[in-house]
Amino acid sequence: MISLVLSFLIWTNNQRYERKTDTETTTKREETTSEQGNFEQVYLPTQIINVTKNKQHHLIYDHQVSLATELRDTMKEWHFGLARNSHQNYADLINSPQTLQLGYHDFISLKLFGKVESQSVLQKATRDRKFTRIIFSTDAKLKTVYFINDTTKQIWQSKVSNAKSSQIAKLIKAADFSTTIRQKYLNGKLRTFYDESVSLTPYSYLINRRNENTYISALLSDSSNSAVDTRESGGKTIYYGGSYRNRQLTVDHRRDQLKFVDNTTTDLPESLKALLEKGFTAINDVDNPLTDVRYFGSDENDHTVSYRSYVEGFPIFQQSDFGAFEVNFNHTGSTINFSSRTLQVPVPSKSDKVVLPATLDMINQLINVGYTEKQIKDFAIGYRWVPDTDETDIVDLKPTYYVKINNRWRDYQDWLADKTE
Helix, strand or coil, X not given: CHHHHHHHHHHHHHHHHHHHHHHHHHHHHHHHHHHHHHHHHHCCCCEEEEECCCCCEXXXXXXXXXXXXXXXXXHCCCEEEEEEECCCCHHHHHCCCCXXXXXXXXXXXXXXXXXXXXXXXXXXXXXXXXXXXXXXXCCXXXXXXXXXXXXXXXEEEEEEECCCHHHHHHHHHHCCEEEEEEEEEECCEEEEEECCCEEECCEEEEEEECCHHHHHHHHCCCCCXXXXXXXXXXXXXXXXXXXXXXXXXXXXXXXXXXXXEECCCCCCCCCHHHHHHHHHHHHHHHCCCCCCEEEEEEECCCCEEEEEEEECCEXXXXXXXXXXXXXXXXXXXXXXXXXXXXXXXXXXXXXXXXXXXXXXHHHHHHHHCCCCHHHCCEEEEEEEEEECCCCCCEEEEEEEEEEEECCEEEEHHHHHHHHHC
């Protein structure tokens, strides 16, 4: 009888243990899948340009589905070979008819692209490459993919198999937004110039301001379960966590902006790929939704990487002082600046379509009031984050040009107003 009782206890305890292990494994697998999905979304290209038979460049977008996501999933089915130096002429390739161009606002790593597209050959390459643009044919000759560095004009090419141009053509045809553009250099950067005025739809979104306790739990808790200390300073609350108070979370309640400093991570990323991977890990740990967040820019010398929320293919400005996230790594630790304001669901907009001037007209307006072309370091069409005057939980997103002057991104109309005043 004793033997039977003991055997029963062993069997039932073992079953309970096995069930617990299965549950833990499933949860871990779901977390890993979610993290990889976020990674692939954050490092999607932010511009898709279709070059027609007569070499016209059209910026395209699909309001019904994410065209960039559809292209990513299609390219996952391709088989990429090693990326080798190409002898193609840069200008010829940029203007090559019947091609599709996938553009990033700043440098991306070839190995990291391989990770996004689940291409082991690219991930395991001996040498990594920095590029800003991908080009491939949209006709039946889709056999090669080109990776282009627009700053140095270097080109690498990778042979691909199992690539079907008919799938790409179908996605291009389904795009419901198209506008004619030219690609021109401005202070060493190839940028999208709109030949004619652009008509864009304003949007309104219900926003969520996440409770700071969510961030305290995600960022300050550790295995030692040490207490979290609090201090108030000038409209800000500072939380200290970790065994030696080596993590600090500063909450600015007036602007819904937070800064997290972790003095336990002092290793510097040694490559662009490492910087972008560490940057993603940092923003993923914050636990804000990343569905609409995209990589915007990086500085390898300063070990900084920035991300912005995107709506209908265009970046949002003034969500905070730094976009959606800004991550910096140094020898004393890492810093993440981020906003607790996140977009939830769109609501009917009260505004009519906004007509923006052609790019050259916008630049000439700035030059006419006293700015020089050398001062204009960068520009982009984007959405201005404007709090709704009637509803505090609604934000209006208004299309405009944003221009970078003196290392600051501002609405071009604000730059004009500074001079005219």
